[in-house]
Amino acid sequence: MTAGSILRGIAILLALQWVSVLFLQALHIAFPPALLGMILLAVLLLTGVIREESVEDACTILIEKMGMLFLPAGISMLLYLDIIKAESIAIFITIIVSSLIILITTTAFVELVSKHSKGGKH
Amino acid sequence: MFFPEALLNSPMFGIGLTIIVYVFCELIVNRFELNIIPPFVLACPIIMGIIYFQSPHITYEQYAAGANFINFLLGPATVALALPLYRNRQTLKNNLAVIVSGVVVATVIGIVSIFVCGKLFGASEQVLLSLIPKSVTTPIAMDISSVIGGIPSLTAACVIFTGMFGSTFNHKILSWLGFKNDIAIGLAIGASSHGLGTSACVNKSALQLAIGGVAIGLTGIATSILAPLLLPLLTNLF
Numbered sequence: 183m184t185a186g187s188i189l190r191g192i193a194i195l196l197a198l199q200w201v202s203v204l205f206l207q208a209l210h211i212a213f214p215p216a217l218l219g220m221i222l223l224a225v226l227l228l229t230g231v232i233r234e235e236s237v238e239d240a241c242t243i244l245i246e247k248m249g250m251l252f253l254p255a256g257i258s259m260l261l262y263l264d265i266i267k268a269e270s271i272a273i274f275i276t277i278i279v280s281s282l283i284i285l286i287t288t289t290a291f292v293e294l295v296s297k298h299s300k301g302g303k304h
Numbered sequence: 305m306f307f308p309e310a311l312l313n314s315p316m317f318g319i320g321l322t323i324i325v326y327v328f329c330e331l332i333v334n335r336f337e338l339n340i341i342p343p344f345v346l347a348c349p350i351i352m353g354i355i356y357f358q359s360p361h362i363t364y365e366q367y368a369a370g371a372n373f374i375n376f377l378l379g380p381a382t383v384a385l386a387l388p389l390y391r392n393r394q395t396l397k398n399n400l401a402v403i404v405s406g407v408v409v410a411t412v413i414g415i416v417s418i419f420v421c422g423k424l425f426g427a428s429e430q431v432l433l434s435l436i437p438k439s440v441t442t443p444i445a446m447d448i449s450s451v452i453g454g455i456p457s458l459t460a461a462c463v464i465f466t467g468m469f470g471s472t473f474n475h476k477i478l479s480w481l482g483f484k485n486d487i488a489i490g491l492a493i494g495a496s497s498h499g500l501g502t503s504a505c506v507n508k509s510a511l512q513l514a515i516g517g518v519a520i521g522l523t524g525i526a527t528s529i530l531a532p533l534l535l536p537l538l539t540n541l542f
Contacts, residue, residue: 192380214528216383224386227390241384242387252446254368254372257371259457259461269427269428276425277435279421280439284417285470285478285496289489296485
């Protein structure tokens, strides 16, 4: 990992996000620009336009330390303490109940589908 | 005395506080082997506490002036999530139909169940919209939240709580119910509790981990497309 490879990777990531913002603005589409950037990068990696080595150092750092990057967002909860306090029960119950529903139905669904499509590969 | 005016009025305050407290919490997590706790979970209340209890001497705006620089990096970090997706391309290719259909089912069930649950327990419109992307990885979830009209910071908190709940209970619940298919388990975990939940697959199975990694990215894409389409329908129904 070198300073040069990290900087080059960050330049590529920023350029892709930049292009995504321009594209979504021009077409008036309500879609997260960074997510379009992610899709673009995945496509460019798969088609071989961008090599894995060009971005891997920058990506590794950003992903590994992502917890720090969303600290400012977490702390801006200070601005919404009243709402959160007032609705904390609804928030917690919704998270727990829906997490269980998603987890169990998805596992059951995929297990069913893969049994029928491949007759159990494992 | 730790917070002179000259420091508080410079971006150094927000940037410094964020990085120093985060690294400090990382050290604590490593030192005491608290691996289930992400450093974020310790650092967040510490910084909030400093700002909250030192107000009015310290204001949130003073913190945000520097913290915005760090927040900005979430953009490139989201783009960077393409790398794990690319590295798992073989797993994705081998199980394409199962993974794509599973992710779509998980996303639709997720949006509907969160909406119905939230309504049932009396969540307000803003809170409900903030909860919708809670199963998606944090930076994407915050983006989706701001697109559909939620509060991105509340979404971030809900995402973390979802992930911690998932990483603690997912495997226990699934094995208690008798599920054994690694593809199904990995996909359901990635789609329901993103990276935090998937990290619990590390010492279970490599296949679970790979499928979970693919599911994280795809659930982000699916939610950002499906949430704006499903929300008007759900609002009309309920």
